[in-house]
Amino acid sequence: MGFLSRFRRTSRQISDPEQIAGESNENTTPPAVESKGQEWDEKKEEVKISEWESPDTLDMIEKGQDKKLRKLSQRITSSSKVASKSSKITTGKLIPRPSNGLNIDIEHLLNRKSRRRISPTPVFERMMAELETTLLESDMGHSAVDAVLSEMRSKLIGAPLPRKGEIDKIIDAALISALDSLLRVSYWDFNQTVESIIQKEDLAVIMLVGVNGTGKTTTAAKIAHRMIKMGYSVVLGAADTFRAGAIDQLSDHAQKVGARVVKSQRGGDSAAIARDAVDSAKAKGDEIVIIDTAGRMQNKTNLMQELKKVHRVVSPHLVLFVGDALAGNDAVEQARIFQSFLNFDGAVLSKLDTDARGGAALSIAHSTNRPIVLAGIGQDYDDLTDFEPSGFLTDLLSDDIDFSRFRPEDGD
Numbered sequence: 001m002g003f004l005s006r007f008r009r010t011s012r013q014i015s016d017p018e019q020i021a022g023e024s025n026e027n028t029t030p031p032a033v034e035s036k037g038q039e040w041d042e043k044k045e046e047v048k049i050s051e052w053e054s055p056d057t058l059d060m061i062e063k064g065q066d067k068k069l070r071k072l073s074q075r076i077t078s079s080s081k082v083a084s085k086s087s088k089i090t091t092g093k094l095i096p097r098p099s100n101g102l103n104i105d106i107e108h109l110l111n112r113k114s115r116r117r118i119s120p121t122p123v124f125e126r127m128m129a130e131l132e133t134t135l136l137e138s139d140m141g142h143s144a145v146d147a148v149l150s151e152m153r154s155k156l157i158g159a160p161l162p163r164k165g166e167i168d169k170i171i172d173a174a175l176i177s178a179l180d181s182l183l184r185v186s187y188w189d190f191n192q193t194v195e196s197i198i199q200k201e202d203l204a205v206i207m208l209v210g211v212n213g214t215g216k217t218t219t220a221a222k223i224a225h226r227m228i229k230m231g232y233s234v235v236l237g238a239a240d241t242f243r244a245g246a247i248d249q250l251s252d253h254a255q256k257v258g259a260r261v262v263k264s265q266r267g268g269d270s271a272a273i274a275r276d277a278v279d280s281a282k283a284k285g286d287e288i289v290i291i292d293t294a295g296r297m298q299n300k301t302n303l304m305q306e307l308k309k310v311h312r313v314v315s316p317h318l319v320l321f322v323g324d325a326l327a328g329n330d331a332v333e334q335a336r337i338f339q340s341f342l343n344f345d346g347a348v349l350s351k352l353d354t355d356a357r358g359g360a361a362l363s364i365a366h367s368t369n370r371p372i373v374l375a376g377i378g379q380d381y382d383d384l385t386d387f388e389p390s391g392f393l394t395d396l397l398s399d400d401i402d403f404s405r406f407r408p409e410d411g412d
């Protein structure tokens with residue numbers, strides 16, 4: 001069953017453009033293109049502020065002993081500036097990856113001769129309600145769903161009426177482009193970014209974070225494998241000293257991919273190991289350090305405090321949040337919490353080879369304002385790929401939408 005099948009059944013039932021039509025002067029919302037940017041930003045701001053006050057996050061901070069955590073709590077609750085601040089990537093280290101997005105030509109679908117415009121008629125509203133349910137069922141978070149709906153409204157309402165038989169194409173086009181915008185958050189290129197850090201500083205330190213079982217250790221090995229294939233020498237820092245077996249697991253991977261590992265015994269100080277890994281790489285002239293961290297400790301506060309300590313001690317160039325695509329909405333919630341504590345630079349979405357529903361990918365980028373840069377697509381070392389929003393969306397929607405329908409020659 002396709003990602004959108006339920007919604008598609010509803011939108012296909014709208015056969016007559018009159019069902020979603022109004023006169024041009026009864027236009028309730030200005031046409032999309034001009035107003036889009038501002039509306040979009042305002043909406044995002046609104047939603048994000050309430051998100052930051054999630055009871056889970058606050059509960060976790062309240063219980064924390066750390067002064068910094070308490071300070072952060074005050075910032076989260078008192079200031080609406082947090083949301084806008086969090087939306088900015090603060091360093092110039094990330095090399096953007098240019099992309100045109102999914103360009104869909106809808107001009108040929110419109111009936112330019114008609115004075116009638118798409119309006120929020122009851123049929124239109126029913127369709128939007130159906131879309132909302134469909135997206136929520138696909139594991140997308142509320143704020144991402146709101147963003148998609150508001151982008152769709154601003155694209156559709158006030159637009160010229162589609163020609164008969166082309167209604168579902170217009171709706172699909174607006175939906176694809178709204179979903180595409182969700183993923184295009186400060187998208188950056190992993191290889192180029194790492195290479196440019198090495199050029200400038202001789203050493204790139206990458207820290208992986210995430211809850212237990214999401215794929216951090218596997219991803220550390222996959223990244224090491226990728227970088228070794230590119231000719232770099234890599235050190236893996238075994239900073240998960242909490243879980244029994246974690247150090248052996250990483251050492252085993254290190255041996256298989258040809259990386260050096262820096263470790264101590266279980267129960268050791270993770271920040272000290274991370275620092276040893278960096279010092280050792282500097283001493284031996286290695287170019288990349290990847291710090292594998294714990295995903296579980298006695299409780300969440302301990303975990304966050306430990307990760308912050310590792311972060312403070314090694315000041316990694318890149319922090320990557322590893323989320324499990326199968327965890328759906330939970331992965332989104334985890335991403336938001338990690339982002340509030342560690343301000344990660346990008347996400348790795350693991351297990352995209354499984355039957356994950358896809359909504360998590362769409363929501364993580366939106367709710368953290370950090371892009372997904374890498375995707376795990378299997379358990380082998382080569383199963384790590386650059387996350388490409390257009391390709392991801394095309395795959396996600398391919399059961400529901402035939403993208404070739406948007407080529408002008410097909411429509412005319």
Ligand SMILES: Nc1nc2c(ncn2[C@@H]2O[C@H](COP(=O)(O)OP(=O)(O)OP(=O)(O)O)[C@@H](O)[C@H]2O)c(=O)[nH]1
Pocket residue numbers: 210211212213214215216217218219240243246293294295296350351352353354375376377378379383
């Ligand atoms: N199918 C699939 N499995 C994956 C992928 N990435 C990781 N896994 C599997 O997920 C399981 C957990 O991976 P780990 O790398 O140990 O996860 P972790 O985040 O380090 O877990 P903790 O150390 O407990 O916090 C392992 O069985 C991995 O093989 C992926 O992209 N696809």
Ligand SMILES: [Mg+2]
Pocket residue numbers: 216217218240246292293
């Ligand atoms: Mg691990």
